[in-house]
């Protein structure tokens with residue numbers, strides 16, 4: 001698991017999060033695309049991926 005070498009790169013992280021497809025539940029699409037069948041979120045009870053805006 002690679003550690004972030006620059007902890008002060010929060011601005012970059014913000015951009016990345018904004019650019020990444022995020023569900024209305026607040027989790028990225030990765031959480032909805034897992035080895036289990038279906039598109040439910042792996043981190044919460046969100047039933048399916050719904051992109052914000």
Ligand SMILES: [Zn+2]
Nearest residue numbers: 023025041046
């Ligand atoms: Zn979701």
Ligand SMILES: [Zn+2]
Nearest residue numbers: 025027041044
């Ligand atoms: Zn979720």
